[in-house]
Amino acid sequence: MSRLTPQNEAIALEIISRYPRKKSALIPLLHLAQEQDGYVSDDAMRHLAELVEVTPAEVIGTCSFYEMFKREPVGTYLVNICTNIACQLLGAEELLHHAEHALGIKAGNTTSDGLFTIEDVECIAACTEAPCLTVNYRYFYKVDGGDFDAIVEDLRSGRQPTRKAAETGPDGHIPPHGTLALQRQHIPADRVAGNADPDSAPAPAWLEQP
Amino acid sequence: MTAPIVQLVSSRFQYPDSFTLARSEATGGYQGLRKALTMTPTAVHDEVKAATLLGRGGAGFPAGVKWGFTPPGVWPRYLVVNGDESEPGTYKDRLLMERDPHQLIEGCLIACYAAGLSQCFLYIRGEMALAQTRVAVALNDAYAAGYVGRNVLGSNFSVDIVLHWGAGAYIVGEETALIESLEGNRGMPRLKPPFFPAAIGLYGKPTIVNNVETLSNLGGIIVRGSEEYKQYGSETSPGTRMFAVSGHVRRPGVYEVQHGVTTFRELLYDDQFCGGIRDGNQLKAFIPGGGSSPWFFEEQLDLPLEARPVGGAGSMLGSGAIVVMDDTTDAVKACLRVVRFYARESCGKCTPCREGTSWLETILQRIFDGHGRPSDIDMLLDVGDNISPGPYPAASWEAEGLAAVPFPPKQTTICPLGPSAVAPVVSAIRRFRPEFEAKIRRRAIGIPVRVEESTHV
Numbered sequence A: 001m002s003r004l005t006p007q008n009e010a011i012a013l014e015i016i017s018r019y020p021r022k023k024s025a026l027i028p029l030l031h032l033a034q035e036q037d038g039y040v041s042d043d044a045m046r047h048l049a050e051l052v053e054v055t056p057a058e059v060i061g062t063c064s065f066y067e068m069f070k071r072e073p074v075g076t077y078l079v080n081i082c083t084n085i086a087c088q089l090l091g092a093e094e095l096l097h098h099a100e101h102a103l104g105i106k107a108g109n110t111t112s113d114g115l116f117t118i119e120d121v122e123c124i125a126a127c128t129e130a131p132c133l134t135v136n137y138r139y140f141y142k143v144d145g146g147d148f149d150a151i152v153e154d155l156r157s158g159r160q161p162t163r164k165a166a167e168t169g170p171d172g173h174i175p176p177h178g179t180l181a182l183q184r185q186h187i188p189a190d191r192v193a194g195n196a197d198p199d200s201a202p203a204p205a206w207l208e209q210p
Numbered sequence B: 001m002t003a004p005i006v007q008l009v010s011s012r013f014q015y016p017d018s019f020t021l022a023r024s025e026a027t028g029g030y031q032g033l034r035k036a037l038t039m040t041p042t043a044v045h046d047e048v049k050a051a052t053l054l055g056r057g058g059a060g061f062p063a064g065v066k067w068g069f070t071p072p073g074v075w076p077r078y079l080v081v082n083g084d085e086s087e088p089g090t091y092k093d094r095l096l097m098e099r100d101p102h103q104l105i106e107g108c109l110i111a112c113y114a115a116g117l118s119q120c121f122l123y124i125r126g127e128m129a130l131a132q133t134r135v136a137v138a139l140n141d142a143y144a145a146g147y148v149g150r151n152v153l154g155s156n157f158s159v160d161i162v163l164h165w166g167a168g169a170y171i172v173g174e175e176t177a178l179i180e181s182l183e184g185n186r187g188m189p190r191l192k193p194p195f196f197p198a199a200i201g202l203y204g205k206p207t208i209v210n211n212v213e214t215l216s217n218l219g220g221i222i223v224r225g226s227e228e229y230k231q232y233g234s235e236t237s238p239g240t241r242m243f244a245v246s247g248h249v250r251r252p253g254v255y256e257v258q259h260g261v262t263t264f265r266e267l268l269y270d271d272q273f274c275g276g277i278r279d280g281n282q283l284k285a286f287i288p289g290g291g292s293s294p295w296f297f298e299e300q301l302d303l304p305l306e307a308r309p310v311g312g313a314g315s316m317l318g319s320g321a322i323v324v325m326d327d328t329t330d331a332v333k334a335c336l337r338v339v340r341f342y343a344r345e346s347c348g349k350c351t352p353c354r355e356g357t358s359w360l361e362t363i364l365q366r367i368f369d370g371h372g373r374p375s376d377i378d379m380l381l382d383v384g385d386n387i388s389p390g391p392y393p394a395a396s397w398e399a400e401g402l403a404a405v406p407f408p409p410k411q412t413t414i415c416p417l418g419p420s421a422v423a424p425v426v427s428a429i430r431r432f433r434p435e436f437e438a439k440i441r442r443r444a445i446g447i448p449v450r451v452e453e454s455t456h457v
C-alpha cells in the first residue's frame, strides 16, 4: 500500500520531535502506519526509515518483533481471545472453540468477507473478568458463547455492540483495526520543557548545586 | 482480625469521572506536587526513602534506594515508567492508568523533581487503547494547567512527560528490554550486572525505571508524610498494595489491601474480599505473584502478603497477581498453559530459554495429549535444570517431608523469563506427580484420536 499521507506525516514529525533520538519514535510511527492502512505495508516502512533516518531493514527488524504489527491485511475487527491461565480456568478455551466454529475459521485466520480475524492471545490484564476478549483492543468482560454471537451479529450489521462492552469509546464506538488511542498527546509550544539531549544536557536547574 | 481496608491509590475509583482533572483537583490531586515544590529535592527523596516504598512491578526493590543509585554528576537522567503490565494474572496498572491518570502523572513529576530526572517517558502497553487515551488527555490537561512542562507551577522545575506505547511483547516489561524498545529496537533484555539502568540506561544514560503503581503512591506519601504512610501495612512493607485475585474464587477482583499484614487466607476467604472458593469446592493450588511465581497450596494460606516471608516460603509476591485453582483443575493442563506463555514470549536471545521453554511445552503437550513417555517427567525436570540449575524454589509440603526452597531461582539465562517457565513445572510435578504419571500411563490412546480425547490447549 502506501507511504504516510501528508497529514499523517505531520503527526509523525510531531511524535519524532518528542524524543532526543529519532529512532525512539519507531513503534508509535509503525502504529500510525497501521492506523492508516489497517496493516504495516512495505512502502510505509520505507517511509518511516526515511523519517527516523535508519535503514528499512532496521524498521522491519523492529516491526517483526512485536505481535500487534500485522504485515498483511487482517479483518476489520481483530478479535483477541485470552486463553491464559486465569481465563482458561473459567472457560476461555471453550469460548475460543465456540468462536472458531461460529466464524468457521481457526485462530490466526480471517473470515472470507474480511470482517473478522480471531487470535488466541496471552493475558490482556483483565484476569478478574475472565473469560474476556478485545475487539480492536476494546474490552469485553465475562464473555460466553451467546455474548460472542451477539457481538459478531452487531458488528456484521453495522451496529456498535452494546452487550458486555466495557469501556469502548465515548459513544461505544469500535474503530477499525489499527486505531488505538482516540486522542493524541500534544505538547503546546509555550509549555514544552524540551528534550534532554543525552550528549549535552546540563544538570537540572532545580537541583541545589553544591 | 483482618486489617481494615484503606484506599491509598484506588481512592478515586468510586467516581465515574475519576480520570478527569476536575475530579482529581477536587479530591486532593497535585497537592503532593505542590508540597514537594516547597521542599528541596533532597528532602523529597528522603521522605520517599523513609516511607520504604517497595517497587510494585515485580522485584519489590525500594524506590527511594533505587533513585540513589544514579552516578553523581552524570547528566541527563531519565525516568521510564513501566506500564507494560502483561504478567499472567496481573491487572492493576491498567486500572490505575485508566481510572486515575493524574495520580500517576503527579507521581512521575515528584520522582523527576526528587531524583533530578530531566525527561520522563511513560511507556504504556500497546494493547491498552483506553489507558493510552486517558493518559493522553490527562497529559494535555495537565500541561495546559501548568503541572507539566516548562516551569512547573511557576517554579524552576521543568520536565516533559512523553507518552509512549508498545506493540505487544511480554518481555518488554523487563526493564532493560523496555529501554531497548523505547530506543526503537527489538525488545531484548541487556545483560546485567554489571550495569543496571540506574547507571547505564536509556541512550546509555542513568535511567530510573519504576512501575505505574509504585509511582502512583508518591503523591499520597508526600501529602501524608512518611510517618503517617507507615501506619498502614507492616514495618518492612508499609502502605497498601493492589492485588488482582482471579480464577476459582467466588468474587474475583482487584483489591487494595494493607501491605504485609493481610494474609492470603483473608484475601481469598474473607467476605469483604473474594469470599472463598467457588461452588463450595476445595482449594487445590494458587499462584501467589503472577505466572512467574512458584505455586502455593493450603499450607501457605496464612502467610502475610509480604515479600520476605513469601520468598522464604519458596515463591514471590511478584506483581500482585493471585490465580486460584480449585480441586476441579487439571494440574497438567494448567502447568502447560503457563509454560506455553513463556515459550511463546521468549525473546530468543539466549539458548537455554529459547530452546528450553519450547521443549518444556512440547513435552508437556504430549503428556497432556496422552502420548507421554515414562521418562518425560524426569526430562522436564532436566530441561528445567538447564535453565535454572540447582534446587528450584518451591513451597514446603510437610505431609511428604518436603522443605521449602527459598526464592529466587538461579539462572543460566540473561533475564528471569527463562527461569519463570520452570516455576509451574517444578511446582506441579512436586505436588501433583501422580497426575502426570496417570496421563502417561493412559498413553494407550489410539490413532485416529477420538475428538473428545484430543483436548485442545
Ligand SMILES: Cc1cc2nc3c(=O)[nH]c(=O)nc-3n(C[C@H](O)[C@H](O)[C@H](O)COP(=O)(O)O)c2cc1C
Binding pocket: B054, B055, B056, B057, B058, B059, B060, B061, B063, B082, B083, B084, B085, B086, B087, B170, B171, B172, B173, B174, B175, B176, B209, B210, B211, B212, B214, B215, B415, B416, B417
Ligand atoms: C520478564 C519480566 C517482565 C516484567 N514485566 C513487568 C511489567 O510488565 N511491569 C512492571 O512494572 N515490571 C515488570 N518487570 C519488572 C521490571 O523489570 C522492573 O523491575 C520494574 O518495572 C521496576 O519498577 P519498580 O521498582 O517500581 O517495581 C518485569 C520483569 C521481568 C524479568
Ligand code: SF4
Binding pocket: B171, B188, B189, B345, B346, B347, B348, B349, B350, B351, B353, B354, B413, B414, B415, B416, B417, B418, B419
Ligand atoms: S531468558 Fe529468555 S526472554 Fe530473557 S533474554 Fe534470554 S531468551 Fe530472552
Ligand code: FES
Binding pocket: A082, A083, A084, A085, A086, A087, A088, A122, A123, A124, A125, A126, A127, A128, A130, A132, B088, B089, B090
Ligand atoms: S489471564 Fe486472561 S486476562 Fe489475564
